[in-house]
Amino acid sequence: MEPSFPSKYISTSQEFPLHFHGILRMHKDGKCERFLGNDLIPAGFDPLTGIESKDVIISFESNIFVRLYIPKTIIIRNHKLPIVIYYHGGAFVTQSAASSTYHPTLNLITKQSNVIIVSVNYRLAPEYPIPIAYEDSWEAVKWVASHSKRDGPEPWLNERADFQRVFFAGDSSGANIAHNMAIRVGLNKFNVINLKGVIMLHPFFGGKDPIGDEIIDKNKEYKMLIDHGWKFAYPSGNGSDDPLFNPAKDPNISSFGCSKILLCVAEKDRLRDRGLNYKKVMEKSGWRGKIELIENKGDDHVFFLYNPSSDNARAIRDRICSFINIPIRCKA
Template sequence: MTNEIAHDLSPFLRLYKDGRVERLKGTDVVPPSLDPKTGVESKDVVISAETGLSVRLYIPKTAINAPKKLPLLVYFHGGGFCIETAASPTYHNYLNPLVGQANIVAVSVDYRRAPEHPVPVAYDYSWEALKWVSSHVQGQGSSEWLNSHADLENVFFSGDSAGANIANNMAIRVGLSEEKIGIKLRGIILVHPYFWGKELVGEEAHGPEVKAMIDNFWLLACPSSTGGSDDPFINPEKDPNLGRLGCERVLVCIAEKDIFKERGRHYVELVEKSGWGGTVELMEAKGEDHVFHLFNHNCENAIAMLNKIVSFIFFQQKNI
């Protein structure tokens, strides 16, 4: 074992020359539980014993004996493709109130992380999780919660940062794929999406050190990328399939002080010009930074964003 550092991306992680990864954030985990504040119950399910792919399921306890099925949210956690998990307290404590307030079922995907599993592994594992969700369409899947309580004609994808990036790419894959999945994707909710590119967009401005760090973070996650930060996975402007989003509506949430703000705004413009036939909305949180809502659940802007997400899902329910 060597202590020679190959890539130092503090305060997030370090990669050593012997291949060892030291994660400096996002390593804490909490078990699934019945949350007393929200009445939301959760449990972990291993989808594939071979690969270790798993998900954490969430359901309002009041829904267990209810006759009506609930909308399903598939959530992809953030962390630059490299840190955090579905069991992180950051995401567990975010999804409990979201599921409780929206009265939905949620599947939080524990995809494999870079650099041990470089992109596109995160996308491929996320797709496998979606196929597992789809296996419940006829009520014959392995999870009784999804069989009995999830309305697979009323599905949403969401995520923050890298998770929002995954949600976008999964929605495109739904629209493109000949490998049809049986769920009906109604909308995607992209919170502070992790998009990037070699050229500045909008009013974007940042120093060379910041740009180099984000460029390097992406190359660590996706070393096989030939386009670097203009790879279609990370730069929607370079994706010829952006107009094939397999849903009807998109909500993009940005934060005023977030370095990725202009990328989120630019994404909305790109989608509107792509020929896609749906509608896209933009919500900006003034005075806030990247993923602020995960660490300050009860601030005014976090509550407003939660209410917007819930109303976005309820709008879909009313218009089916």
């Protein structure tokens, strides 16, 4: 269903043919103006956490880069660190691996979980419509895997990474990407790396038919925003029931390429029901894995990025650490 303009979330005008309020707007000349993720932080040493980061271009053809994070700890001979390939959120149309939204939290996760994080800067719609974000994200997985014989282009991965302990993670649309990358691992029998688990933080999924609180009048406009936003990012797709967006419609879902998922939802997040439904879909899919569920009371969508010092944000990082490192004790 197309939203009725103007709405609380979307409007159109002669000057701005399409305006997603607070997210982005299209100018009549086709220029896309984004309102999120524009504040960038350079990579480098973080004195608060002691984490080192750097940006590495992995494809000069498409200019895809990743931001690598590594603990500045004493190197123990033969001690390798788990790898977390992280996909940022932003509804496929905003944010960056270099934005201030992500840099502080990924420093904290790197320190606490003692991991190497590979944060992927995939290209954004509408200039680069879906499925380009997924193709870029898979390119990053293959780039990481190219180091498994210790002869890849990046020394940090050659020297410090444990390719038998690889995790995919992401928030919002990034969690959607992490899910779909795990299916690709399973379908392609991609055994160059050992995918141990997937961390899904407030996943961005949808579907044509409303579920849960989406049927309530006050939430109908928000669902229209989600549906229209997906169509905007993926104009050639199959709408809100596209398998990339609605896992229940994916015939390959049982091929999910690892045996455990950490799923986080938030009580006040209007995507909460989609997250809970994802758990049900996975459990009924024939996939023989296990889902651990966290629900944060009183919090909204991806709150942990904007208030990383809150108790619930700390609790999420604690669970991420234990999910990756059991039975190793996590750092505070």
